[in-house]
Amino acid sequence: MTIFLENARIIDPAAGEERQGNLVLDGGRIAAIGDMAAPKGARVVDCGGKCLAPGIVDLGVKVGEPGERHKESFRSAALAAAAGGVTTLITRPDTAPAIDSPETLEFVMRRAAEAGPVRIRHMAALTKGREGREMVEIGFLMDAGAVAFSDCDNVVANTKVMSRCLTYARSLGALVIGHPQDPGLSAGAAVTSGKFASLRGLPGVSPMAERMGFDRDMALVEMTGARYHADQITCARTLPALERAKANGFDVSAGVSIHHVTLNEFDVGDYRTFFKLSPPLRPEDDRKAVAEALASGLIDILCSMHTPQDEESKRLPFEEAAAGAVALETFLPAAMRLYHDGTMTLPQLFRAMSLNPAKRLGLDGGRMEEGAPADLVLFDPDAPFVLDRFTMLHSKSKNTPFDGTRMEGKVLATFVGGEQVFAADARKE
Template sequence: MTTITFTNARLIDPETGTETPGSLTVENGVILGRDLAPAGEVVECGGKCLAPGIVDIGVKVGEPGERHKESFRTAGAAAAAGGVTTMVTRPDTTPAIDTPEVLDFVTRRAREVAPVRVHSMAALTKGRAGREMVEIGFLMDAGAVAFTDCDHVVTDAKVFSRALSYARQLGALVMAHPQEPVLTHGAAVTSGKFASLRGLPAVSPMAERMGLERDMALVEMTGARYHADNLSTAVALPVLERAKAAGLDVTAGVNIHHLTLNELDVGDYRTFFKLKPPLRSEEDRMAMVEAVASGLIDVISSMHTPQDEESKRLPFEEAASGAVALETLLPAALRLVHAGAITLPVLWRALSMNPARRVGLPGGTLATGAPADLVLFDPDAPFVLNRFTLHSKSKNTPFDEARMQGKVLGTWVGGTRVFG
């Protein structure tokens, strides 16, 4: 019997919405209770924050096909160092995760080498090509927790509606990246004065709203469970609000970069800031922060997308999109706390509890009986990020050389320490 008591901690509980001093005891990989008599191994927290481990939806791992960019071993190490105890990985691999056999391969690889929990999403259509839906039932039996074509929009509304109908019958969650694909094609930045001055191909924020409007109409028609993985614009929020008010089974997430950066950070064509969707205006960024604080946006994710040096050392228009973020998710998110825009329990609701519940996983709380997946962190510890110290194989972070606050002191998965 393995027992650990965390003493003198600031307990961050998103379920109760509280931040209280106290102790937490875990036994045999689950939480036993708070403020019990110390037993077993004692971890002195020194007044630092103890919270449920982060559940990160939408992590890209390069296995199979792009292991040179990221492997389950390196992604798992980065996750543990960043306080992420569960990674929900994307199917945009080579080949795509669209059969039980490929899903079984990545599940076994993750189990063998990753120190954190790993659950996989599967593609919604074969090859993520948007023409023929996958065998959703077989993939669910093989362990898929959700279905998505990632940033490939299913342009054929009939195909998408059939997939949504089939998913509803099986209770499957469908995730989508709402954008109007024709308007978005080839765009590198958000339209506006900055894009014009830089001479870069741009897309209007309205493309996101148009994509979400279509998806909400199809969800209303089919009754499917739906999650918009990466909203980024203020004009899309009223669409989401109406869908929730109408009782549709809809949730939405936002990328940490769209909460902490804006279009001006691209500066002189800095490709580490090229993301998909592109960085938006400061007004959009503030609207997304307010939506997280109010609960309209349910989930914050890293949208971890490793890219090698060769794919980023190109003209901005040609460079690959995406950034690594497993290790920067927590300190970047703490910028919102330090700015007074959000509280720690509300932040952890979006980082841990809501994503766990949406994909049907236990955890995300400090309740008795919950998995002992925990992160101990100092929210005020300052540091300057050096991208070459990151555990990820790829080093494409927009926060290189940025001043940040918030260091992970320890990470536990099922009561076993995996970092610190």
């Protein structure tokens, strides 16, 4: 069916601009964009002057299949993504067992294909079992459909093993996604070290652990010439090293989670475990520096780092509780905080949330131009609401740090391949 989206505030991250206009969706792609009339027989959707942007490409989503389906299934994750304006999920391999063989990858690809209604692509582990000892069959996994390779927060501590992985990945053009942390310093840490950690009596880790881990990986990237993406840069001290790596011509990119640019260490408050993340939340100075780096483009990608945990793993003393938070449905409204406080424009945000992750992974998306996939999100950046995690979230797990928080920014409709896969109840056509 041809769909005509009229009276839209079009957010174009590639051009870095906003403009009023209409779109024609046909054959799963954007057929026309501009100031034109509706084609005969098209379904007309009045956007009401609200924002229309490329669908979010979320790099680094945890889904519990296989092994932890009770925390999040492909079906529940896909429904949550559609409700949050996320049209493409890039899932992580930190499952049980890890996605470290073509057979396991083919299993999750079949499960994802059955889930609908959004696009789902998959990373594979970098080492077998994510144990940091033996490299996976990178070539076979790429042939099976893996878009990147990562051991996630199980840092490959053995430098020789990591160098071999990067060398082999370089020969195949594979993207390696690292978690820049020194594993020795980070072991057992629950928060960022400092006065706040001392007052709360919690084990902390210095921000230098991130800098040291990143420096190690950059030395190996310089040695091997591999394609590398740092999944989360959260500290101001790491930013000069990232800038130098890019200036030296390394094929390096970096990301940050939405929680690390909208929350800080004080949000942990009185041991609130929904705010326990990996890496831990940082001081406000770090949060501001990282947000500014995201706005400038030094940090390329903003992601949800969606990590579902059940109530039993969160309702524990802070030090013992599992790390991570769900974020597929709170990603866009949380990102609107950066828009409303003037840190970033909407085109800058969607450059980081849609265009850049699609380009880094070689995917055909994140663009607002004729011929681009009709993966779109219609949203109101100013609509206020108070989040109730039990009644408003589609995710099986409800471990969001934004429960009870007043937020701004509502997804009104989501389109994938020209098909509407989500519509807010209050939206009128």
